[in-house]
Amino acid sequence: MIKIIGVGKIKDKALVSLINEYLKRLQPYNKIEVIEVNDIMTNANNSLLQNIEVLNKEASNVIGKIKDNEFVILLDLHGKSLTSENLAKKIDEIFTYKTSNITFVIGGSLGVGEQLVKRADFRWKLSDLTFTHQMTRVLILEQIYRSFKILANETYHK
Amino acid sequence: MIKIIGVGKIKDKALVSLINEYLKRLQPYNKIEVIEVNDIMTNANNSLLQNIEVLNKEASNVIGKIKDNEFVILLDLHGKSLTSENLAKKIDEIFTYKTSNITFVIGGSLGVGEQLVKRADFRWKLSDLTFTHQMTRVLILEQIYRSFKILANETYHK
Numbered sequence: 001m002i003k004i005i006g007v008g009k010i011k012d013k014a015l016v017s018l019i020n021e022y023l024k025r026l027q028p029y030n031k032i033e034v035i036e037v038n039d040i041m042t043n044a045n046n047s048l049l050q051n052i053e054v055l056n057k058e059a060s061n062v063i064g065k066i067k068d069n070e071f072v073i074l075l076d077l078h079g080k081s082l083t084s085e086n087l088a089k090k091i092d093e094i095f096t097y098k099t100s101n102i103t104f105v106i107g108g109s110l111g112v113g114e115q116l117v118k119r120a121d122f123r124w125k126l127s128d129l130t131f132t133h134q135m136t137r138v139l140i141l142e143q144i145y146r147s148f149k150i151l152a153n154e155t156y157h158k
Numbered sequence: 159m160i161k162i163i164g165v166g167k168i169k170d171k172a173l174v175s176l177i178n179e180y181l182k183r184l185q186p187y188n189k190i191e192v193i194e195v196n197d198i199m200t201n202a203n204n205s206l207l208q209n210i211e212v213l214n215k216e217a218s219n220v221i222g223k224i225k226d227n228e229f230v231i232l233l234d235l236h237g238k239s240l241t242s243e244n245l246a247k248k249i250d251e252i253f254t255y256k257t258s259n260i261t262f263v264i265g266g267s268l269g270v271g272e273q274l275v276k277r278a279d280f281r282w283k284l285s286d287l288t289f290t291h292q293m294t295r296v297l298i299l300e301q302i303y304r305s306f307k308i309l310a311n312e313t314y315h316k
Contacts, residue, residue: 014171014176015172017171081285081287083286084287086286126285127239127286128244128285129242130241130242132300135296135300142289146288
């Protein structure tokens with residue numbers, strides 16, 4: 001089972017449509033679930049909260065959605081970068097030797113809280129570039145789909 | 159003037175919508191143009207062409223769209239990676255010291271031909287990951303937009 005936990009709701013129709021397309025394409029390969037936790041920053045009542053408090057609240061909300069038997073891959077600009085082939089290999093190794101539950105976590109616009117960094121089993125840097133976290137959700141779905149195609153030895157038109 | 163040359167037509171409605179959104183957002187900052195050259199691979203009559211021939215043909219088609227005074231940034235898995243801040247700095251330096259014409263080139267599904275590598279003034283690796291070339295077009299538009307926001311000292315909600 002693949003779980004993706006993101007902070008905030010994606011409203012852009014084009015991004016939602018891309019996400020749904022990849023969720024559909026992934027169905028034959030594995031169970032997949034997307035969980036959206038509350039984006040605290042966009043709640044006006046919280047405008048007095050310090051960034052660090054927001055990060056901590058978001059982190060504990062996310063952690064509440066993670067079970068003990070899940071391998072957590074945290075999207076993190078300070079993490080390690082992977083080629084698409086190495087991501088496929090990593091997913092395969094986790095499924096083979098560790099657990100059949102992989103959870104990808106994408107932080108909100110402020111980044112990721114310390115608690116999340118501690119819970120992470122692997123910290124993954126998508127790129128040196130900063131992408132929007134909405135776009136990140138599309139990108140990792142595409143990379144997970146690509147991984148399954150690689151592992152199934154299926155061609156995938158780039 | 160920013161020019162983006164891509165191989166092949168983007169048909170996915172969601173991607174087209176994202177591209178148009180960023181083109182609109184970029185308008186206040188600079189002139190921007192997207193040029194699509196023929197994707198030779200999808201033409202069935204060319205199925206007997208060797209990959210290397212396809213690459214060469216695509217490369218010369220792309221080069222036909224580039225003028226001498228353009229600074230060419232080639233998207234290339236063997237290029238150098240940049241942070242978003244460094245991309246902004248690079249764009250600023252080119253505009254200040256070199257030329258007001260920057261052209262980003264995205265190859266087709268087979269990669270980039272040798273001729274293009276030679277013409278490139280800078281080879282840019284977006285990520286260690288392989289993205290679809292359609293998605294790449296969205297990503298670089300978003301990064302160019304982000305660059306202009308950075309250079310204008312404007313906030314940009316990630």
